[in-house]
Amino acid sequence: MNAPARMRSYHVDSGAGIDGLTLREHPVPVPGPGQVLVAVRAVSPSYRDLLVLGGRYVLPxxxxxxxxxxxxxxxxxxxxGVRSVQAGDRxxxxxxxxxxxxxFGPQHLPQLGGTLDGLLTEYALLDEHALVPxxxxxxxxxxxxxPCVAVTxxxxxxxxxxxxxxxTVVTQGSGGVSLFALQLARALGARVVATTGGPAKAARLAALGADRVVDRRAEPDWPAAVREATGGLGADRVVDVVGRLDESVRAVTLGGHVAMVGFLAESAPPIDARRLFASGAVLxxxxxxxxxxxxxxxEVVERHRIRPVVDRVLPFDRAVDAFRHYASGAAFGKVVIELPPPAR
Structure with missing residues (x-):
């Protein structure tokens, strides 16, 4: 298959915001040793990308x-020298x-969409050893x-x-990481308590398989609701995407696990060191x-035929609109930007 000579890519400087996304045309790169040229068919913004655009990402x-x-x-x-993939592979x-x-170590810091060019482009040059079918x-x-939220x-x-x-696993809200955590935890045989804000999203989380949904508007003390749902013991694991770790520690069982994924909250109270010590929890x-x-x-996605929750699919020319919709917080699940198939 022959790639065209020219392609389009979106570019941005960290801190320029969504309005700083610029679409430009330039030559299609030629893969060198160990490299693969991929015709990008779809991309999905994540919260990490909003941090990059906002100038708040922790890595270069x-x-x-x-x-x-x-x-x-x-x-x-x-x-x-490429042996692990062939033309036509998805x-x-x-x-x-x-x-x-x-x-993870400092030698692995180079990352797509950060120190390396990402995938909001028609063609991407990638290392063969980075690819997964x-x-x-x-x-x-x-x-x-x-690649980002499900792996997280x-x-x-x-x-x-x-x-x-x-x-018992606790998930928070209806963002990409939380929805995948719900689906994956159920596939692995765990019980899921999902928290959310409002009855409409609560109904959708229940439909996805949550065993108990805590509507924070009706039950603002969600750690107490988690403990009630677990017979007073607390959850074995909390997937914390908000950053209010004091609440997660209150919700977790003795010797439980809090996975610290993100910091959606604008502010968070400090963790009570005595409570953390008494909990025996791992952060x-x-x-x-x-x-x-x-x-x-x-392997688990394929075995259980898990299908990601996609809120909206927009074309490549409307990538800025896709970012705006994602940033609004209105999406339930992932926002996707779709590109047409390469010319044959």
Whole structure:
């Protein structure tokens, strides 16, 4: 398959905001040794991308970067020595391309949509060892939601190797990480208590399989509601995407686990050191995951035929509108930007 000579990409400087996204045309790159050219078919903004655009991301961001780390596409050209994929393969890419397995370290800091160009582009040049196959039952739009939020949810649930069937997991809200954590926890045999704000979202979370939904508007003391739902014991694991860790510690059982995924809250009270000590809880920061974790996630997604929750799909030319809708907080699930198939 021959790629065209020219392509379009969105570019932005960290801190320029959504309005700073600029669409430009430039030559299609040629893959070098170990590299693969991928025709991007769909991408999905995540909260991380909003931090990059807002100038608040904790890791370095190169000037004039092509943003967005989550996406899926079709292999259209191979560089010398590539053996693990072939033209026509449907693939996704790890956010941290060099993080193959094991603990995260500073050597793995280069990341798509940060220090490396991301996937909000018609063609992306990627390392073959960063690629993971798309589960056979998923469309490109669905697969585009996996590399960041689903891998993060998987790491939050399994990264310490301790989640067991029958345990109770708490998820917070209806963002991408939380919805994937709900679906994956149920697939792994766990019981899920989901928190949310309002009856409409509560009904949708119940329909996705939550065993108990706590509407924070009706039950503002959600840790107490979690304890009530668990016979006073508390949850075995809380996937905390908000950052109000004092509440998560109150909700967790003795010796439980709090996976610290994000900080959606504008402010949060300090953790009571005495309460934390008494809880015996493990607080573990989670930053996406390795390629090995991505592949393990894929196996579960494929085995249980899990389908991501997609709120809206918009075309590539409306990428700015997609970012605005995602940033509004109105989406239930993931927002996807779709690109047409490459010319044959």
């Amino acid at each position: 961001v190169r000037p004039d970067v092509v943003p967005v780390a989550e996406g899926a596409g079709e292999v259209v050209a191979l560089g010398p 693939v996704m890419a790890s956010l941290f391309p060099s993080w193959q397995d094991g603990p 798309v589960p056979a039952h998923l469309s490109y739009a669905e697969a585009a939601t996996l 949810a998987w790491n939050a649930l399994t990264g310490d190797g301790a989640l067991r069937p029958g345990q 573990r920061p989670v930053a996406v995951g390795s390629r090995a974790q991505f592949r393990a996630l894929n």
